[in-house]
Amino acid sequence: MYDLSIQRVKKWLSDNKAKKVLIQAPDGIKAYLENFIESLEKEVEVFISGSRAWGGCDIALKEAKQLGIKHIIHIGHHGPVRVKIPENVQVFFVPAFAKISVENALENNLNKLGDCSPIGLLASLQHVNQLKSVKKKLENLGYSVVIGHGNLPFDGQIIGCDVSAAVNIARKVSCFLVIAGGIFHGFGVYIRTGKKTLILDPYRKKIVDIQKTMEKFYAKHLYNLAKALEAKKFGVLVSTKPGQYSINLARKIAQKIKKHGKKAYIIVTDEIEPETLQNFTFIDAYVNTACPRLNFDNEDNFKKPIIGAKEIDYVLENRLADHKIIDTLHIL
Ligand code: SF4
Incomplete structure:
Protein backbone atom coordinates (compact mmCIF):
# COMPACT_ATOMS: atom_id res chain seq x y z
CA MET A 1 0.00 0.00 0.00
CA TYR A 2 2.87 2.42 0.79
CA ASP A 3 6.39 2.85 -0.56
CA LEU A 4 8.49 2.64 2.60
CA SER A 5 11.79 3.19 0.75
CA ILE A 6 13.43 0.23 2.46
CA GLN A 7 16.67 0.39 0.43
CA ARG A 8 17.14 4.10 1.15
CA VAL A 9 16.44 3.48 4.83
CA LYS A 10 18.99 0.65 4.99
CA LYS A 11 21.61 2.76 3.24
CA TRP A 12 21.00 5.64 5.66
CA LEU A 13 21.32 3.33 8.67
CA SER A 14 24.49 1.81 7.27
CA ASP A 15 26.02 5.21 6.31
CA ASN A 16 25.32 6.46 9.83
CA LYS A 17 26.56 3.26 11.50
CA ALA A 18 23.30 2.90 13.41
CA LYS A 19 23.05 -0.04 15.82
CA LYS A 20 19.59 0.69 17.25
CA VAL A 21 16.67 2.41 15.57
CA LEU A 22 13.28 3.69 16.67
CA ILE A 23 10.53 3.47 14.04
CA GLN A 24 7.47 5.67 14.27
CA ALA A 25 4.49 5.92 11.93
CA PRO A 26 0.95 7.31 11.95
CA ASP A 27 -1.80 4.90 12.98
CA GLY A 28 -3.00 4.46 9.38
CA ILE A 29 0.40 3.14 8.26
CA LYS A 30 1.30 0.96 11.29
CA ALA A 31 -0.57 -2.04 9.84
CA TYR A 32 1.80 -2.08 6.84
CA LEU A 33 5.07 -2.11 8.79
CA GLU A 34 5.58 -5.84 9.40
CA ASN A 35 7.84 -6.64 6.42
CA PHE A 36 9.67 -3.34 6.79
CA ILE A 37 10.48 -4.10 10.44
CA GLU A 38 11.54 -7.68 9.71
CA SER A 39 13.83 -6.51 6.95
CA LEU A 40 15.52 -3.94 9.20
CA GLU A 41 15.83 -6.40 12.08
CA LYS A 42 18.39 -8.32 10.04
CA GLU A 43 20.73 -5.33 10.34
CA VAL A 44 19.93 -3.30 13.47
CA GLU A 45 18.08 -3.60 16.77
CA VAL A 46 14.59 -2.27 16.11
CA PHE A 47 12.20 -0.55 18.51
CA ILE A 48 8.72 0.54 17.44
CA SER A 49 6.97 3.56 18.85
CA GLY A 50 3.39 2.76 19.83
CA SER A 51 2.52 6.44 19.97
CA ARG A 52 0.39 8.22 17.40
CA ALA A 53 2.86 10.19 15.22
CA TRP A 54 0.30 12.79 14.12
CA GLY A 55 2.68 14.87 12.04
CA GLY A 56 6.18 16.26 11.64
CA CYS A 57 5.41 18.09 14.91
CA ASP A 58 5.31 14.76 16.71
CA ILE A 59 8.79 13.26 16.44
CA ALA A 60 9.47 10.60 19.10
CA LEU A 61 12.44 12.42 20.63
CA LYS A 62 11.40 11.66 24.22
CA GLU A 63 11.05 7.92 23.52
CA ALA A 64 14.39 7.87 21.68
CA LYS A 65 16.09 9.63 24.58
CA GLN A 66 14.66 7.18 27.09
CA LEU A 67 15.85 4.26 24.97
CA GLY A 68 19.27 5.80 24.34
CA ILE A 69 18.58 5.77 20.59
CA LYS A 70 20.18 8.26 18.21
CA HIS A 71 18.47 7.18 14.97
CA ILE A 72 14.75 7.56 14.30
CA ILE A 73 12.87 6.47 11.17
CA HIS A 74 9.83 8.74 10.98
CA ILE A 75 7.32 7.46 8.43
CA GLY A 76 4.49 9.34 6.73
CA HIS A 77 5.63 12.96 7.03
CA HIS A 78 7.98 15.15 5.02
CA GLY A 79 10.16 16.56 7.81
CA PRO A 80 10.10 18.39 11.12
CA VAL A 81 7.27 20.87 11.76
CA ARG A 82 8.31 23.48 14.33
CA VAL A 83 10.75 20.95 15.83
CA LYS A 84 14.44 21.53 16.41
CA ILE A 85 16.04 18.10 16.29
CA PRO A 86 18.87 17.81 18.86
CA GLU A 87 22.35 17.54 17.36
CA ASN A 88 22.92 14.07 18.82
CA VAL A 89 19.80 12.63 17.14
CA GLN A 90 19.28 11.90 13.45
CA VAL A 91 15.86 11.44 11.89
CA PHE A 92 15.19 9.89 8.48
CA PHE A 93 11.81 10.90 7.07
CA VAL A 94 10.05 8.41 4.80
CA PRO A 95 7.19 10.10 2.89
CA ALA A 96 5.38 6.76 2.35
CA PHE A 97 3.89 7.58 -1.03
CA ALA A 98 0.70 5.57 -1.51
CA LYS A 99 0.78 2.86 -4.16
CA ILE A 100 -2.76 3.53 -5.26
CA SER A 101 -3.82 4.99 -8.56
CA ILE A 210 -17.06 19.31 1.22
CA GLN A 211 -19.08 22.51 1.51
CA LYS A 212 -22.16 21.01 3.20
CA THR A 213 -20.04 19.01 5.65
CA MET A 214 -18.07 22.15 6.46
CA GLU A 215 -21.21 24.15 7.13
CA LYS A 216 -22.40 21.49 9.59
CA PHE A 217 -19.03 21.45 11.34
CA TYR A 218 -18.99 25.21 11.65
CA ALA A 219 -22.54 25.30 13.03
CA LYS A 220 -21.50 22.78 15.71
CA HIS A 221 -18.38 24.77 16.43
CA LEU A 222 -20.38 27.98 16.94
CA TYR A 223 -22.66 26.09 19.32
CA ASN A 224 -19.61 25.04 21.36
CA LEU A 225 -18.27 28.58 21.39
CA ALA A 226 -21.63 29.76 22.68
CA LYS A 227 -21.45 27.15 25.48
CA ALA A 228 -17.94 28.38 26.33
CA LEU A 229 -19.39 31.86 26.95
CA GLU A 230 -20.92 30.48 30.15
CA ALA A 231 -17.70 28.85 31.38
CA LYS A 232 -16.22 30.08 34.66
CA LYS A 233 -13.30 27.62 34.85
CA PHE A 234 -11.06 27.00 31.82
CA GLY A 235 -8.45 24.31 31.25
CA VAL A 236 -5.67 25.65 29.02
CA LEU A 237 -4.24 22.64 27.19
CA VAL A 238 -0.52 22.28 26.47
CA SER A 239 0.94 19.34 24.58
CA THR A 240 4.55 18.33 25.23
CA LYS A 241 4.90 17.11 21.64
CA PRO A 242 7.96 18.98 20.42
CA GLY A 243 6.28 20.87 17.56
CA GLN A 244 3.07 21.58 19.47
CA TYR A 245 4.49 22.80 22.78
CA SER A 246 3.31 26.39 23.48
CA ILE A 247 3.71 27.01 27.21
CA ASN A 248 4.22 30.77 26.82
CA LEU A 249 1.02 31.11 24.83
CA ALA A 250 -0.78 29.04 27.47
CA ARG A 251 0.50 31.33 30.24
CA LYS A 252 -0.71 34.42 28.37
CA ILE A 253 -4.13 32.88 27.80
CA ALA A 254 -4.42 31.86 31.46
CA GLN A 255 -3.56 35.42 32.55
CA LYS A 256 -6.11 36.86 30.15
CA ILE A 257 -8.82 34.53 31.44
CA LYS A 258 -8.01 35.48 35.05
CA LYS A 259 -8.17 39.19 34.19
CA HIS A 260 -11.75 38.59 33.12
CA GLY A 261 -12.53 37.26 36.61
CA LYS A 262 -12.58 33.58 35.60
CA LYS A 263 -10.37 30.68 36.66
CA ALA A 264 -7.71 29.12 34.44
CA TYR A 265 -5.70 25.93 34.92
CA ILE A 266 -2.82 24.98 32.62
CA ILE A 267 -3.00 21.25 31.86
CA VAL A 268 0.14 19.67 30.41
CA THR A 269 0.10 16.32 28.65
CA ASP A 270 1.68 14.58 25.68
CA GLU A 271 -1.48 13.38 23.95
CA ILE A 272 -4.59 15.51 24.39
CA GLU A 273 -7.26 12.82 24.72
CA PRO A 274 -10.97 13.47 25.36
CA GLU A 275 -11.11 10.47 27.74
CA THR A 276 -8.40 11.70 30.11
CA LEU A 277 -9.83 15.23 30.16
CA GLN A 278 -13.12 13.83 31.44
CA ASN A 279 -11.43 13.39 34.83
CA PHE A 280 -11.29 17.17 35.25
CA THR A 281 -14.93 17.36 36.23
CA PHE A 282 -14.54 20.87 37.69
CA ILE A 283 -13.54 22.43 34.35
CA ASP A 284 -16.22 24.00 32.16
CA ALA A 285 -14.33 24.53 28.87
CA TYR A 286 -10.90 24.03 27.30
CA VAL A 287 -8.60 26.28 25.31
CA ASN A 288 -6.27 24.41 22.97
CA THR A 289 -2.71 25.65 22.41
CA ALA A 290 -1.50 22.44 20.69
CA CYS A 291 -2.28 21.18 17.17
CA PRO A 292 -4.70 23.75 15.73
CA ARG A 293 -6.84 20.99 14.20
CA LEU A 294 -7.67 19.43 17.56
CA ASN A 295 -10.43 21.81 18.57
CA PHE A 296 -12.18 21.72 15.22
CA ASP A 297 -11.85 18.27 13.64
CA ASN A 298 -12.25 16.32 16.92
CA GLU A 299 -14.68 18.62 18.65
CA ASP A 300 -17.43 15.99 18.81
CA ASN A 301 -15.25 13.70 20.93
CA PHE A 302 -14.85 16.18 23.77
CA LYS A 303 -17.55 16.32 26.41
CA LYS A 304 -16.87 19.99 27.22
CA PRO A 305 -16.46 22.87 24.75
CA ILE A 306 -12.93 23.12 23.35
CA ILE A 307 -11.90 26.28 21.54
CA GLY A 308 -8.81 27.49 19.69
CA ALA A 309 -6.15 29.66 21.33
CA LYS A 310 -7.12 32.66 19.22
CA GLU A 311 -10.83 32.19 19.84
CA ILE A 312 -10.59 32.94 23.56
CA ASP A 313 -10.91 36.68 22.86
CA TYR A 314 -14.26 36.16 21.13
CA VAL A 315 -15.47 34.25 24.19
CA LEU A 316 -14.09 36.54 26.91
CA GLU A 317 -15.26 39.67 25.10
CA ASN A 318 -18.60 38.12 24.15
CA ARG A 319 -18.07 38.86 20.44
CA LEU A 320 -19.32 35.69 18.77
CA ALA A 321 -21.27 37.78 16.26
CA ASP A 322 -17.89 38.79 14.75
CA HIS A 323 -16.65 35.20 14.46
CA LYS A 324 -16.09 33.84 10.95
CA ILE A 325 -15.20 30.37 9.74
CA ILE A 326 -11.61 31.46 9.03
CA ASP A 327 -11.26 32.26 12.77
CA THR A 328 -11.70 28.58 13.67
CA LEU A 329 -8.30 27.48 12.40
CA HIS A 330 -5.12 29.49 12.63
CA ILE A 331 -3.04 27.72 10.07
CA LEU A 332 -0.56 28.85 7.44
S1 SF4 B 1 0.38 20.52 14.39
FE1 SF4 B 1 -1.34 19.20 13.80
S2 SF4 B 1 -1.72 19.66 11.68
FE2 SF4 B 1 0.33 20.45 12.13
S3 SF4 B 1 1.73 18.79 11.60
FE3 SF4 B 1 1.20 18.55 13.75
S4 SF4 B 1 -0.53 17.12 13.78
FE4 SF4 B 1 -0.33 17.93 11.69
Whole structure:
Protein backbone atom coordinates (compact mmCIF):
# COMPACT_ATOMS: atom_id res chain seq x y z
CA MET A 1 0.00 0.00 0.00
CA TYR A 2 2.87 2.42 0.79
CA ASP A 3 6.39 2.85 -0.56
CA LEU A 4 8.49 2.64 2.60
CA SER A 5 11.79 3.19 0.75
CA ILE A 6 13.43 0.23 2.46
CA GLN A 7 16.67 0.39 0.43
CA ARG A 8 17.14 4.10 1.15
CA VAL A 9 16.44 3.48 4.83
CA LYS A 10 18.99 0.65 4.99
CA LYS A 11 21.61 2.76 3.24
CA TRP A 12 21.00 5.64 5.66
CA LEU A 13 21.32 3.33 8.67
CA SER A 14 24.49 1.81 7.27
CA ASP A 15 26.02 5.21 6.31
CA ASN A 16 25.32 6.46 9.83
CA LYS A 17 26.56 3.26 11.50
CA ALA A 18 23.30 2.90 13.41
CA LYS A 19 23.05 -0.04 15.82
CA LYS A 20 19.59 0.69 17.25
CA VAL A 21 16.67 2.41 15.57
CA LEU A 22 13.28 3.69 16.67
CA ILE A 23 10.53 3.47 14.04
CA GLN A 24 7.47 5.67 14.27
CA ALA A 25 4.49 5.92 11.93
CA PRO A 26 0.95 7.31 11.95
CA ASP A 27 -1.80 4.90 12.98
CA GLY A 28 -3.00 4.46 9.38
CA ILE A 29 0.40 3.14 8.26
CA LYS A 30 1.30 0.96 11.29
CA ALA A 31 -0.57 -2.04 9.84
CA TYR A 32 1.80 -2.08 6.84
CA LEU A 33 5.07 -2.11 8.79
CA GLU A 34 5.58 -5.84 9.40
CA ASN A 35 7.84 -6.64 6.42
CA PHE A 36 9.67 -3.34 6.79
CA ILE A 37 10.48 -4.10 10.44
CA GLU A 38 11.54 -7.68 9.71
CA SER A 39 13.83 -6.51 6.95
CA LEU A 40 15.52 -3.94 9.20
CA GLU A 41 15.83 -6.40 12.08
CA LYS A 42 18.39 -8.32 10.04
CA GLU A 43 20.73 -5.33 10.34
CA VAL A 44 19.93 -3.30 13.47
CA GLU A 45 18.08 -3.60 16.77
CA VAL A 46 14.59 -2.27 16.11
CA PHE A 47 12.20 -0.55 18.51
CA ILE A 48 8.72 0.54 17.44
CA SER A 49 6.97 3.56 18.85
CA GLY A 50 3.39 2.76 19.83
CA SER A 51 2.52 6.44 19.97
CA ARG A 52 0.39 8.22 17.40
CA ALA A 53 2.86 10.19 15.22
CA TRP A 54 0.30 12.79 14.12
CA GLY A 55 2.68 14.87 12.04
CA GLY A 56 6.18 16.26 11.64
CA CYS A 57 5.41 18.09 14.91
CA ASP A 58 5.31 14.76 16.71
CA ILE A 59 8.79 13.26 16.44
CA ALA A 60 9.47 10.60 19.10
CA LEU A 61 12.44 12.42 20.63
CA LYS A 62 11.40 11.66 24.22
CA GLU A 63 11.05 7.92 23.52
CA ALA A 64 14.39 7.87 21.68
CA LYS A 65 16.09 9.63 24.58
CA GLN A 66 14.66 7.18 27.09
CA LEU A 67 15.85 4.26 24.97
CA GLY A 68 19.27 5.80 24.34
CA ILE A 69 18.58 5.77 20.59
CA LYS A 70 20.18 8.26 18.21
CA HIS A 71 18.47 7.18 14.97
CA ILE A 72 14.75 7.56 14.30
CA ILE A 73 12.87 6.47 11.17
CA HIS A 74 9.83 8.74 10.98
CA ILE A 75 7.32 7.46 8.43
CA GLY A 76 4.49 9.34 6.73
CA HIS A 77 5.63 12.96 7.03
CA HIS A 78 7.98 15.15 5.02
CA GLY A 79 10.16 16.56 7.81
CA PRO A 80 10.10 18.39 11.12
CA VAL A 81 7.27 20.87 11.76
CA ARG A 82 8.31 23.48 14.33
CA VAL A 83 10.75 20.95 15.83
CA LYS A 84 14.44 21.53 16.41
CA ILE A 85 16.04 18.10 16.29
CA PRO A 86 18.87 17.81 18.86
CA GLU A 87 22.35 17.54 17.36
CA ASN A 88 22.92 14.07 18.82
CA VAL A 89 19.80 12.63 17.14
CA GLN A 90 19.28 11.90 13.45
CA VAL A 91 15.86 11.44 11.89
CA PHE A 92 15.19 9.89 8.48
CA PHE A 93 11.81 10.90 7.07
CA VAL A 94 10.05 8.41 4.80
CA PRO A 95 7.19 10.10 2.89
CA ALA A 96 5.38 6.76 2.35
CA PHE A 97 3.89 7.58 -1.03
CA ALA A 98 0.70 5.57 -1.51
CA LYS A 99 0.78 2.86 -4.16
CA ILE A 100 -2.76 3.53 -5.26
CA SER A 101 -3.82 4.99 -8.56
CA VAL A 102 -5.36 8.44 -8.29
CA GLU A 103 -6.16 8.52 -12.00
CA ASN A 104 -8.73 5.70 -11.76
CA ALA A 105 -10.69 7.59 -9.12
CA LEU A 106 -10.49 10.73 -11.26
CA GLU A 107 -11.65 9.04 -14.48
CA ASN A 108 -14.71 7.55 -12.79
CA ASN A 109 -15.84 10.87 -11.29
CA LEU A 110 -15.10 13.50 -13.92
CA ASN A 111 -18.72 14.71 -13.87
CA LYS A 112 -18.15 15.99 -10.28
CA LEU A 113 -15.67 18.58 -11.56
CA GLY A 114 -18.39 20.41 -13.47
CA ASP A 115 -17.15 23.59 -15.10
CA CYS A 116 -14.47 24.27 -12.49
CA SER A 117 -11.45 25.67 -14.31
CA PRO A 118 -8.75 26.71 -13.56
CA ILE A 119 -8.42 23.98 -10.94
CA GLY A 120 -5.99 24.44 -8.05
CA LEU A 121 -4.45 21.00 -7.60
CA LEU A 122 -3.16 19.97 -4.17
CA ALA A 123 -2.36 16.76 -2.32
CA SER A 124 -1.44 15.27 1.01
CA LEU A 125 2.13 13.98 1.14
CA GLN A 126 1.12 10.41 0.29
CA HIS A 127 -0.10 11.53 -3.17
CA VAL A 128 2.10 14.50 -4.16
CA ASN A 129 4.14 12.23 -6.43
CA GLN A 130 1.05 11.80 -8.65
CA LEU A 131 0.20 15.49 -9.01
CA LYS A 132 2.01 15.98 -12.32
CA SER A 133 0.30 13.04 -14.02
CA VAL A 134 -3.12 14.14 -12.73
CA LYS A 135 -2.44 17.67 -13.99
CA LYS A 136 -1.57 16.32 -17.43
CA LYS A 137 -4.68 14.18 -17.51
CA LEU A 138 -6.91 17.12 -16.59
CA GLU A 139 -5.23 19.37 -19.15
CA ASN A 140 -5.79 16.75 -21.85
CA LEU A 141 -9.47 16.89 -20.92
CA GLY A 142 -9.51 20.65 -21.46
CA TYR A 143 -9.14 21.90 -17.88
CA SER A 144 -6.70 24.58 -16.91
CA VAL A 145 -4.71 23.44 -13.85
CA VAL A 146 -2.46 25.25 -11.37
CA ILE A 147 -0.27 23.46 -8.81
CA GLY A 148 0.65 25.79 -5.98
CA HIS A 149 3.81 25.89 -3.93
CA GLY A 150 3.95 26.99 -0.32
CA ASN A 151 6.21 26.51 2.68
CA LEU A 152 6.46 22.74 2.32
CA PRO A 153 9.05 20.89 0.22
CA PHE A 154 6.80 19.36 -2.46
CA ASP A 155 4.84 21.29 -5.09
CA GLY A 156 1.15 21.19 -4.21
CA GLN A 157 1.75 19.65 -0.78
CA ILE A 158 -0.51 20.61 2.12
CA ILE A 159 -0.65 19.44 5.74
CA GLY A 160 -3.22 20.05 8.46
CA CYS A 161 -1.61 23.27 9.69
CA ASP A 162 -0.08 24.55 6.45
CA VAL A 163 -2.11 25.05 3.30
CA SER A 164 0.10 27.85 1.98
CA ALA A 165 0.30 26.02 -1.37
CA ALA A 166 -3.45 26.71 -1.68
CA VAL A 167 -3.37 30.25 -0.29
CA ASN A 168 -0.68 31.25 -2.81
CA ILE A 169 -2.84 30.37 -5.83
CA ALA A 170 -6.34 31.00 -4.43
CA ARG A 171 -6.86 34.11 -6.56
CA LYS A 172 -5.92 32.30 -9.75
CA VAL A 173 -8.29 29.32 -9.47
CA SER A 174 -12.04 28.62 -9.50
CA CYS A 175 -11.88 25.68 -7.13
CA PHE A 176 -9.47 23.33 -5.44
CA LEU A 177 -9.11 19.62 -6.06
CA VAL A 178 -7.35 18.00 -3.10
CA ILE A 179 -6.01 14.47 -3.50
CA ALA A 180 -6.18 12.86 -0.07
CA GLY A 181 -7.81 10.08 1.90
CA GLY A 182 -10.69 11.59 3.89
CA ILE A 183 -11.67 15.22 4.30
CA PHE A 184 -9.05 16.40 6.83
CA HIS A 185 -6.76 18.13 4.33
CA GLY A 186 -9.60 19.65 2.32
CA PHE A 187 -11.08 21.22 5.46
CA GLY A 188 -8.01 23.36 5.96
CA VAL A 189 -8.07 24.51 2.33
CA TYR A 190 -11.74 25.45 2.46
CA ILE A 191 -11.47 27.28 5.78
CA ARG A 192 -8.32 29.17 4.85
CA THR A 193 -9.31 30.16 1.29
CA GLY A 194 -13.13 30.11 1.34
CA LYS A 195 -13.03 28.49 -2.14
CA LYS A 196 -15.06 25.56 -3.38
CA THR A 197 -13.03 22.50 -2.41
CA LEU A 198 -13.39 19.02 -3.86
CA ILE A 199 -11.67 15.98 -2.39
CA LEU A 200 -10.39 13.34 -4.78
CA ASP A 201 -10.22 10.33 -2.48
CA PRO A 202 -8.38 7.45 -4.19
CA TYR A 203 -9.25 4.99 -1.39
CA ARG A 204 -13.00 5.52 -1.65
CA LYS A 205 -12.68 6.21 -5.40
CA LYS A 206 -14.81 9.34 -5.06
CA ILE A 207 -14.78 13.08 -5.63
CA VAL A 208 -16.63 14.88 -2.85
CA ASP A 209 -17.60 18.54 -2.48
CA ILE A 210 -17.06 19.31 1.22
CA GLN A 211 -19.08 22.51 1.51
CA LYS A 212 -22.16 21.01 3.20
CA THR A 213 -20.04 19.01 5.65
CA MET A 214 -18.07 22.15 6.46
CA GLU A 215 -21.21 24.15 7.13
CA LYS A 216 -22.40 21.49 9.59
CA PHE A 217 -19.03 21.45 11.34
CA TYR A 218 -18.99 25.21 11.65
CA ALA A 219 -22.54 25.30 13.03
CA LYS A 220 -21.50 22.78 15.71
CA HIS A 221 -18.38 24.77 16.43
CA LEU A 222 -20.38 27.98 16.94
CA TYR A 223 -22.66 26.09 19.32
CA ASN A 224 -19.61 25.04 21.36
CA LEU A 225 -18.27 28.58 21.39
CA ALA A 226 -21.63 29.76 22.68
CA LYS A 227 -21.45 27.15 25.48
CA ALA A 228 -17.94 28.38 26.33
CA LEU A 229 -19.39 31.86 26.95
CA GLU A 230 -20.92 30.48 30.15
CA ALA A 231 -17.70 28.85 31.38
CA LYS A 232 -16.22 30.08 34.66
CA LYS A 233 -13.30 27.62 34.85
CA PHE A 234 -11.06 27.00 31.82
CA GLY A 235 -8.45 24.31 31.25
CA VAL A 236 -5.67 25.65 29.02
CA LEU A 237 -4.24 22.64 27.19
CA VAL A 238 -0.52 22.28 26.47
CA SER A 239 0.94 19.34 24.58
CA THR A 240 4.55 18.33 25.23
CA LYS A 241 4.90 17.11 21.64
CA PRO A 242 7.96 18.98 20.42
CA GLY A 243 6.28 20.87 17.56
CA GLN A 244 3.07 21.58 19.47
CA TYR A 245 4.49 22.80 22.78
CA SER A 246 3.31 26.39 23.48
CA ILE A 247 3.71 27.01 27.21
CA ASN A 248 4.22 30.77 26.82
CA LEU A 249 1.02 31.11 24.83
CA ALA A 250 -0.78 29.04 27.47
CA ARG A 251 0.50 31.33 30.24
CA LYS A 252 -0.71 34.42 28.37
CA ILE A 253 -4.13 32.88 27.80
CA ALA A 254 -4.42 31.86 31.46
CA GLN A 255 -3.56 35.42 32.55
CA LYS A 256 -6.11 36.86 30.15
CA ILE A 257 -8.82 34.53 31.44
CA LYS A 258 -8.01 35.48 35.05
CA LYS A 259 -8.17 39.19 34.19
CA HIS A 260 -11.75 38.59 33.12
CA GLY A 261 -12.53 37.26 36.61
CA LYS A 262 -12.58 33.58 35.60
CA LYS A 263 -10.37 30.68 36.66
CA ALA A 264 -7.71 29.12 34.44
CA TYR A 265 -5.70 25.93 34.92
CA ILE A 266 -2.82 24.98 32.62
CA ILE A 267 -3.00 21.25 31.86
CA VAL A 268 0.14 19.67 30.41
CA THR A 269 0.10 16.32 28.65
CA ASP A 270 1.68 14.58 25.68
CA GLU A 271 -1.48 13.38 23.95
CA ILE A 272 -4.59 15.51 24.39
CA GLU A 273 -7.26 12.82 24.72
CA PRO A 274 -10.97 13.47 25.36
CA GLU A 275 -11.11 10.47 27.74
CA THR A 276 -8.40 11.70 30.11
CA LEU A 277 -9.83 15.23 30.16
CA GLN A 278 -13.12 13.83 31.44
CA ASN A 279 -11.43 13.39 34.83
CA PHE A 280 -11.29 17.17 35.25
CA THR A 281 -14.93 17.36 36.23
CA PHE A 282 -14.54 20.87 37.69
CA ILE A 283 -13.54 22.43 34.35
CA ASP A 284 -16.22 24.00 32.16
CA ALA A 285 -14.33 24.53 28.87
CA TYR A 286 -10.90 24.03 27.30
CA VAL A 287 -8.60 26.28 25.31
CA ASN A 288 -6.27 24.41 22.97
CA THR A 289 -2.71 25.65 22.41
CA ALA A 290 -1.50 22.44 20.69
CA CYS A 291 -2.28 21.18 17.17
CA PRO A 292 -4.70 23.75 15.73
CA ARG A 293 -6.84 20.99 14.20
CA LEU A 294 -7.67 19.43 17.56
CA ASN A 295 -10.43 21.81 18.57
CA PHE A 296 -12.18 21.72 15.22
CA ASP A 297 -11.85 18.27 13.64
CA ASN A 298 -12.25 16.32 16.92
CA GLU A 299 -14.68 18.62 18.65
CA ASP A 300 -17.43 15.99 18.81
CA ASN A 301 -15.25 13.70 20.93
CA PHE A 302 -14.85 16.18 23.77
CA LYS A 303 -17.55 16.32 26.41
CA LYS A 304 -16.87 19.99 27.22
CA PRO A 305 -16.46 22.87 24.75
CA ILE A 306 -12.93 23.12 23.35
CA ILE A 307 -11.90 26.28 21.54
CA GLY A 308 -8.81 27.49 19.69
CA ALA A 309 -6.15 29.66 21.33
CA LYS A 310 -7.12 32.66 19.22
CA GLU A 311 -10.83 32.19 19.84
CA ILE A 312 -10.59 32.94 23.56
CA ASP A 313 -10.91 36.68 22.86
CA TYR A 314 -14.26 36.16 21.13
CA VAL A 315 -15.47 34.25 24.19
CA LEU A 316 -14.09 36.54 26.91
CA GLU A 317 -15.26 39.67 25.10
CA ASN A 318 -18.60 38.12 24.15
CA ARG A 319 -18.07 38.86 20.44
CA LEU A 320 -19.32 35.69 18.77
CA ALA A 321 -21.27 37.78 16.26
CA ASP A 322 -17.89 38.79 14.75
CA HIS A 323 -16.65 35.20 14.46
CA LYS A 324 -16.09 33.84 10.95
CA ILE A 325 -15.20 30.37 9.74
CA ILE A 326 -11.61 31.46 9.03
CA ASP A 327 -11.26 32.26 12.77
CA THR A 328 -11.70 28.58 13.67
CA LEU A 329 -8.30 27.48 12.40
CA HIS A 330 -5.12 29.49 12.63
CA ILE A 331 -3.04 27.72 10.07
CA LEU A 332 -0.56 28.85 7.44
S1 SF4 B 1 -1.72 19.66 11.68
FE1 SF4 B 1 -1.34 19.20 13.80
S2 SF4 B 1 -0.53 17.12 13.78
FE2 SF4 B 1 -0.33 17.93 11.69
S3 SF4 B 1 1.73 18.79 11.60
FE3 SF4 B 1 0.33 20.45 12.13
S4 SF4 B 1 0.38 20.52 14.39
FE4 SF4 B 1 1.20 18.55 13.75
